[in-house]
Amino acid sequence: MNIPLIDLKAQYKSLEKELNEVTIDVLSSANYIMGKNVSEFEKEFSDYIGVEHSISVGNGTDALVIALKAMGIGEGDEVITSTFTFFASAESISAVGATPVFVDVKKDTFNIDPDKIEEKITDKTKAIIPVHIFGQCADMDEINKIAKKHNLYVLEDACQAIGGEYKGRKVGTLGDMACFSFFPTKNLGCAGDGGMIVTNNHKLATIATALRTHGSGENGQKAYNLLNDIQEEVKKAEGANDTVYNPLKYYNYLIGFNSRLDAMQAAILRVKLKEIDKWNNKRREVVDIYNESFKGLNVQTPIAREDIKHVYHMYILQSEERESVLEDLKEKGIATGVYYPVPLHLQKVYKNLGYKEGDFPNAEYLSHRTFAIPVYPELTSEQVNYIIDSVKNSCK
Template structure:
């Protein structure tokens, strides 16, 4: 039996007719940039997440970069974040000229440890960027309390956590800004790159909308006025087509990006939005089955806080003998993934920051022990039973 870590073919097969029809509709419409499906997807996402604005962008990394810039963070500033995450989290901070300041994580949830944040705050600190890692919500109340005390912004990296909840609120709606990725392997993924920025702050939304399209057009002018305290009415034009010709895009007000979600990707995401709650529910059920059947093994299983509701983008376990499990599972046809083999503070690119081994003991401990097993919603009962049986056999 061969079981991939993520089975995108099985997911596509389950929605093939619906997805194909939506893609064909976009192709027939010839409205490929900022088309109707982009606008509708943004509306559906903001309603689902409980935010005032959901602004799609080209990918999850751009979402982080644009969000940071929209908050006015840049050269000389510091942003506190986790070392146990994908590189884009720290990279986005560095890209805008700021410095990532790493805070160690919790051994059970893998998320940033709020009790260690305050000691890292300096006069240069401008924001905290928690990551809802593997779909597990971070302890947002504690993080927001610290941020409020020190007048810091909170940027949620929710790239792996679409639909995850903290105290009944969807992640991405709790901080000042939320950032999502729709990379194909995410629990809500498109057929390429895609991302989104969420906020309930009108001014931040305006600046984000301007930055994603070269700082041009009405949003560019509005953002320019906001940033320069200019009070004037901006004329809004509704009769333009971004795919063919929009005369307003030749009037630029900010240095921005070209980071838009393609209409085809938005159409596919709209299809998947109809299934996301059910898929997330199945992921949680698969995790529960693993929890129940693997609790007596030598593996340390993932933990979700009582206030949280994970979407289990990945089911990540710990082992003192990771290499044995990974290799033996591979022999049995079961794919795994190691997340993350090198924590951010020990990446060579950050050597200049002066971190050394031992500075983030928990993240370093996890980097030698964690690996993911398949948890995707299309797993069959036979596949789950085989995974559980195989792990128990290896554990003897």
């Protein structure tokens, strides 16, 4: 039996008719940039998360970059984040000219350790980016308490955690802004790249909306006026078509980006958003079976805090014999993944920051032990049982 780490074909098959219909609708409309599907998806996403503003963008990395830019973070600033995460969490900080400052994680949840944050704060610190890694929310009460004390922004990196909750509140509502990714392998994924910024802050939303399209047009003027305290009537282009011609896009007010969510991706995501809670519940059902089945084995199962709702973007196991286990599972046809083999403070691109091996022992410990096995909602009972039997044989 061959079982992929995630089966996108199986997901497509489960929604084939509806996905094909909306794709053809977009193609036949010839409206491919912005438009109804994008605005409707943003509204539906806001309703789902429970926020006032959702700003769709080209991908999750752009979401982080634009959010930081909207906060006014740039050259000479510092932003604190986890060292045990995907590169984009830190790359986005560097992309706006600021410096990432890394903090170690907790061994049990893999999330940034709030007890280690305050010692990293300087007069250059402007924000904290907690990463809800693998689908489990970080300790936001403590992080927000620290941020409030030091007058810092909090930007949730929720790219792996759509649908997750913290003490009854949806991930994405717990900081000043939050960012999501719709990369195809995410719990909510499109058929390409896509991302979303969410916030309840009207000013930040206005600026982010302008930044995603070159700081131009009606939204650019709104942001410019807001930033410069200008009271004037904002130009509107009635009936403009963003795919063909919008006269206002040639009036620029801010230095921005070209980062829009395609209408096709928005239409696909509108279909899938209706399924996300069901899919996340299915992931948790598979995890419960895994956790019970793996008791007593020479492998450590993931910990989920009681006050959060984990969405298990990845199901992460730990083993001292990781390489041999991975090889054994590969021979049995089970795909695995190592997340993450090199913590960010040890990546060569950040050698100039002066970190060294031993600086963040928990992240380094985890980088040599963690690996993921399949947990997607389309897994069959037969596949789940085969995975369990294979892990048991590999981790006696």
